[in-house]
Amino acid sequence: MNSASIVAGIALMVGLAAIGGITYILLVPPSSAAPAGPPNVEFEINGGEFDSFFGFGSPGKKVDSPGPEMRVKQGEIVKIAFSNVGQIPHSFRVVKEKKWDAPAVFGAAIGDATRPISPSQSGTTTFKADKGGSYFYICTVPGHVERGMFGSLVVAP
Ligand SMILES: [Cu+2]
Structure with missing residues (x-):
């Protein structure tokens, strides 16, 4: 050689x-920082379509717009289970601004615009709500916020 x-x-x-x-x-x-300890509060939320709109709803109820308000206390560890009960892909993300491409607050996200949750599929996110304030939860698939796919999350200080 x-x-x-x-x-x-x-x-x-x-x-x-x-x-x-x-x-x-x-x-x-x-790796996103996993919060220490078990969740203090858990929510189940469905996402899907209704009439010509998109929305969120509690289990056993129709999806609607806006979706049900979630309230937690600052410092709580929150677990959210999202299920897509619709016919097209959706996702879940906590944001400060009600825009499809707004960054996730608290790292709270289930699926995203490029890898959403398929119909009949579900996912969870667990996060520490360590900053008080008013937030939204949205679907990050482009166009879905505009068709109603959002709700509010309040973190009480
Ligand atoms: Cu959607």
């Missing part, structure tokens, strides 16, 4: 290691 082929071999290995590292970064999602 001449030195040129050794250099080529090393370059190839370095290249493969770099690709492996990038692939690892792309495939392994960053």
Whole structure:
């Protein structure tokens, strides 16, 4: 083996290691801080369509707009289970601004615009409501907020 082929071999290995590292970064999602301890309060919420609108509703009730208000106390660990009872994909996210691409507050999100929850599927999120204030929960699929898919979440200080 001449030195040129050794250099080529090393370059190839370095290249493969770099690709492996990038692939690892792309495939392994960053771990979100899991709140310590069991939830203090739990909600179940459905999302779906009604008439020509989209909305949220408590289990056993029709989805509506706005969805039912959720109230928690600051510092509580909140668990939310979201079920898609509709015919098209939906998602759940707590936000400060009622916009489909607003960032998640408290890291509270179930599905997103590119990977929403499919019909008949469900998911959960557990988070610490560590800042008091008025928030919204929304569906992040573009266009769904405008068709009514939101509700309010109040974190009482
Ligand atoms: Cu939706």
